[in-house]
Amino acid sequence: MPLTKDQQAEIDSAREQKHETRRVTVPALEEILYKALPVLDHGFVRVIDYMGDDAAIVQAARVSYGRGTKKVREDAGLIRYLMRHRHTTPFEMCEIKYHVKLPVFVARQWIRHRTANVNEYSARYSILDREFYIPAPQHLAAQSTVNRQGRGDVLEGVEAERVLALLKDDAQRNYDHYVEMLNEREDGSVIDEGKSGLARELARMNLTLNVYTQWYWKTDLHNLFHFLSLRADAHAQYEIRAYSEVMLETTKRWVPAAHEAFMDYRMGGFALSAKALEAVKRMLAGETVTAESAGMSPREWRELMSALGR
Amino acid sequence: MPLTKDQQAEIDSAREQKHETRRVTVPALEEILYKALPVLDHGFVRVIDYMGDDAAIVQAARVSYGRGTKKVREDAGLIRYLMRHRHTTPFEMCEIKYHVKLPVFVARQWIRHRTANVNEYSARYSILDREFYIPAPQHLAAQSTVNRQGRGDVLEGVEAERVLALLKDDAQRNYDHYVEMLNEREDGSVIDEGKSGLARELARMNLTLNVYTQWYWKTDLHNLFHFLSLRADAHAQYEIRAYSEVMLETTKRWVPAAHEAFMDYRMGGFALSAKALEAVKRMLAGETVTAESAGMSPREWRELMSALGR
């Protein structure tokens, strides 16, 4: 994550701001405000702004005139109750804004979450940086042989080398040609006065899907948790999971009670279907239950047994 | 807007908070933070929290690492450009949270704006206050005779008196019966030990639509402006317009440049249809144009002439 001197200076200057406010503040989150938290090889997540804290969830649930909070333990209990019973609206009363640098193919998964505000760096208007995601060797995984949508073992030896070389070379070459077609260097200077230069909005199409883009992304806590429940999950693609895990840590700083409830009820939990619930009841009664007698497909049964650690 | 002592104390205590923050702050908005700004006879609007300022719009539009702002004049120019060309996403980067007390029939119009977060006081769970909206004499309007969805002259004399008496009596009587059915006083004490008391979720149905409710309502600046463009408009019902006007003033404190652009491009503007544009061109060329020759309906033509001050 190579920030330029100018970028670092801008961040430092933002971090030096000190204002007085009547709003609620969260010192643990203020500590990392504006900082670029590294993700993947060139990416980052930066918390730019936030609204609310654990108490704001309680305040909204109680529609109170002041802070509306009672003892910390009671507040945490209410937050757990709201999370457990899917009373989601009080969590929407907290809002957070990130600045994220991420590869385009990750951005394409991310944007599918519609309940968020987004401002992306415009490649119609500006020239993209020469930065591409190249997986670290331990993330260069083979196609899974059991799951069409998953990864298997890590590639090794000659195959791994060849793959890395292709990814690097193709990204670089295509970027070189992007610059050539633009007829403009990254610093904005013209390369060949005899040429017109292809429109930026067209030239960008020559770039590879691992090129980095960046955006401001803002959402409320409920929708952020929903995003994280899907994207920090083991089934999510590693690259977006890497971002989710960093963001999950920011929620721990920001709203520790809500984070704990989320980890208990969403991330670490397991949803039993009606059939699975029936099977568990029978197992607890000492019966031997099979996929067949539970009326479940082999795959579903395996998922259940795995969750129950059997 | 009679706040109880406890409510006022909660508000005062919130206003006394002083925290240090690295986030952007808006002193003009901090001045009125938490204050109950009166609307109608018992309602209010309170700004509870906010995120961002004019510069945050610019920062998002530029996807910058720091504040991203240039000179104030350049920033205002960019904000005007974004507003004019309906580049709405940068305005979504500012967020505001209100606490609002409002009559139920106003709440029913308000809630139709879906892109917002809402936590309403629950009459399934709690007992509503004995407060109803009774129009001031100057707002007791007759049905419009030209617009099925509008108001005409103000009612006067005996008719006005009778209407006010009916509104007051019915609201009070129905509230008395609400309390009787609940078998519970507003302070929570039981009225008649020999009775069970009707469930709150049922008893509330006896209340009139002018009873006051309250909610936390949070939205982003783009959606707030959209709300205000419809609800601060002359065609909106007076009662919701009263709220919109107070909120419009809060945006003036919060994001003065965006507010100015909004007033110029949305509130004070007029959208010409293709036919109207053609008519204006012809008029500018000195032609005499009529509804017929413009291909417009009489109603549309009147609207255009009125906008052009003819």
Next chain:
Amino acid sequence: MPLTKDQQAEIDSAREQKHETRRVTVPALEEILYKALPVLDHGFVRVIDYMGDDAAIVQAARVSYGRGTKKVREDAGLIRYLMRHRHTTPFEMCEIKYHVKLPVFVARQWIRHRTANVNEYSARYSILDREFYIPAPQHLAAQSTVNRQGRGDVLEGVEAERVLALLKDDAQRNYDHYVEMLNEREDGSVIDEGKSGLARELARMNLTLNVYTQWYWKTDLHNLFHFLSLRADAHAQYEIRAYSEVMLETTKRWVPAAHEAFMDYRMGGFALSAKALEAVKRMLAGETVTAESAGMSPREWRELMSALGR
């Protein structure tokens, strides 16, 4: 649910339509199309239009050129997989439109579901019908003594009679006064030529919250299921549950495979938290587990034990 002759004639005429279409059709749903399915004392649910069927879910999941379906059993298996793993987007490819008549206090709960399209009958523009929801005796429940947001036993004897009398009288009287203030009969004729009549948008505020309104409500299958999972649930207020149950039946006709998966994975299931999952594992291993040793609150523990039928 007293439909007028005109209304019934309009419905009958719509039902007589026969058109040829290349779109997919669902005969079991066509059977009840436009019919008013009664709910509560004066309400109804009518299916007005629909788009897609079970196969459309499969088609979208496969992004296929044609129907994209394989054997019925394979399709049902894929639908179960999508439901289980919360791949929600293919369910959004089915859409349904209802016409609903419902009391205002139910409408206020309903509208909180934002991802839907709504057109409500306008009481600014038109005069509402003289129809109110009065609970049947078996639904006249006392306030729950254990749950602040629930119902206890059914009211009986004198208290029940008194409550019913109050609800009926207040609704009728307030409606009488509504008409008087409007100075206009339900048929539109003027009552007293010497009066102006209060604006409709104001007069409506005298009505009680159990007055019936109506709307067109359109949503996609994913959001409909989400609505039903909350509103057909045992914790929902009876009155909105009554609507949800009728709508649930319409989904059974419309998309039987998706309906079955929904009943198994959502309605009949139970979400184990991380702690509950751990407790179940220990119980399956023969351990005796208590709320304390599971680290769960008494209330949470009771909910778990109840789900496990212990």
Next chain:
Amino acid sequence: MPLTKDQQAEIDSAREQKHETRRVTVPALEEILYKALPVLDHGFVRVIDYMGDDAAIVQAARVSYGRGTKKVREDAGLIRYLMRHRHTTPFEMCEIKYHVKLPVFVARQWIRHRTANVNEYSARYSILDREFYIPAPQHLAAQSTVNRQGRGDVLEGVEAERVLALLKDDAQRNYDHYVEMLNEREDGSVIDEGKSGLARELARMNLTLNVYTQWYWKTDLHNLFHFLSLRADAHAQYEIRAYSEVMLETTKRWVPAAHEAFMDYRMGGFALSAKALEAVKRMLAGETVTAESAGMSPREWRELMSALGR
């Protein structure tokens, strides 16, 4: 737009369906149902399903029991009124579903419109086709010299040839390498038994942004019009405009009255700001107005003068 035989057969078979329905149908739209309408070099738009017609807008606006329509002329008048006064909800009662094949960089612009349902072909799960967008010579535009976000003249001669060669070669080479890394041919057969093959979710990142993807995209008429007002506009990038224009034609078949109102009030209209409105009034009064005396920036003034044809 080269459909395979199988794809064409699937489409033909879908088109041969004939079902009887009680729902409203639109014969002019049924005519083209399922057909692949070509866009760009390999893309298409296909209408897959629809709900409602012009009369459904009227029906929802009137919340009627039957069709709710009166004379065609009255209905069209009401639709114009709704469009003019931005009463948008009745337009949401019509829904349409498309199957679209489009380059990834166009998909990235398109997806920014959030109020729609989307199912995209998954390159985590499947192998993408060897198809890339290569601009036709007349669309190979230079960067605009006056608008940082626009196109200037068409490239010619050697520069054009070079650009086209680069675009073609890079896309092909990167696709070749994609296949090599996957170690799997497009027909699914393994290339080299001694290799594992890179995971699909990783290999795809080597593709260029002009590779074609496809999705099912479903939205309501109001949001479709909003999309078209931005994307069929002259300021939109040509490539997405090409799709918008084809979709605009489908709305003309589907809802001719709404389409006409949309063309008049949105596509062909011009929004006057408060300042512009004032300037027009003064010009109509015979005054000579300048940018300065109107209080407008030179750019804004040029835009106004251009709209007024001066």
